[in-house]
Amino acid sequence: MTRALLPPVWRSLPRRALAAAAAVGLLLAAVPRLQSGPPDPLVGLYSLRAAALVLALGLAFLLDDPARHITSAVPVRRPVRVALRVALVAPWAALTWTTALLLVPESSRPPAGALTLEAAATAVLALAAAALSIRRTRTTEPGAAISTWLLATGVTAALLLPPDWTLFVTPDDPHWHSTHDRWTLLLIVAAALAARSVTEPLRGRPFRRPSPEPL
Numbered sequence: 183m184t185r186a187l188l189p190p191v192w193r194s195l196p197r198r199a200l201a202a203a204a205a206v207g208l209l210l211a212a213v214p215r216l217q218s219g220p221p222d223p224l225v226g227l228y229s230l231r232a233a234a235l236v237l238a239l240g241l242a243f244l245l246d247d248p249a250r251h252i253t254s255a256v257p258v259r260r261p262v263r264v265a266l267r268v269a270l271v272a273p274w275a276a277l278t279w280t281t282a283l284l285l286v287p288e289s290s291r292p293p294a295g296a297l298t299l300e301a302a303a304t305a306v307l308a309l310a311a312a313a314l315s316i317r318r319t320r321t322t323e324p325g326a327a328i329s330t331w332l333l334a335t336g337v338t339a340a341l342l343l344p345p346d347w348t349l350f351v352t353p354d355d356p357h358w359h360s361t362h363d364r365w366t367l368l369l370i371v372a373a374a375l376a377a378r379s380v381t382e383p384l385r386g387r388p389f390r391r392p393s394p395e396p397l
Contacts, residue, residue, distance in 0.1 A: 191266045196243040199325060200271065203240020204278045207233040211282035214290050221290035227352060230292065233282045234301035235336055237275065242308040242332060243325030244271060245316055264313065264380045275305065292353050296362050300349075303369035308332050310372045313379035 211233040214226045244267055279301055283294050308328060315324035340350050349368075351361045 187263065187266060188270075191263065192270060194247055195267065195270060196240075196246050196325065199243035199246075200240050200274065203237050204274070207236040207240075207278060208282055208285065210236060211285040214286050221287045223290045223292065224352065226286040226290035227292045227297075230282060230286060230297050231300065231350065234279070234297070234304055235333070237278060237282075237301065238304040238308040238332060239329040241271070241275065241305050242312055242328040243323075244268070244309060245312045246323040246325045248322050261380045268309070296353075296358070296365075299362055299365050299369065303365050303372060304332075304336075306369055306372040306376060310376035310379060313376050317379045317381075 210229050213229045214221055217225060245264065279298065283291065283297070311328045311331065312324050315321060315328060321327075339348075343349065346357075347364075348357075349361060349364060351357050355361075
């Protein structure tokens, strides 16, 4: 049954949103190569962060399904259907992000592991928000709303979070490692929320027989 779902799930993927996110993300990652003069590490850092955000905006559309209320009647449960979508898109996401990293010149490239952690946490947060929206509402295409929310949240976090809690620091900042501990925590929380949100909602409380009246 799961194998039979692969073709329709593949056809229902939001290819335009994913392709646009990949194109814009790679263009942003290539900015350091387009500038004249010596490579600037800050340009490499912020171009990769912008690329990670754009890729997450594309992934916010992953669970869009105009036929959601029809496909919900199939015998395969929602976690399996969502897992199929994620499995089909994961190679694309990994390849796009690897290409983005390689587009930044090595001399201006920030630590790849730390930036990959930031990108993964942002992407999983987008998926978790989309899954939560589908679980809590009857919307069939939450991608546009979730991408707007994610963009607004990212800008707000960059501008308004206090210095001790900021998520966006430079590699020479003494809080670099502690900041990425918070990114790790954010990734774990987002993954747990996503896993909880893709489960089927309860349709109602189970029926209980009334207890017999005492004689």
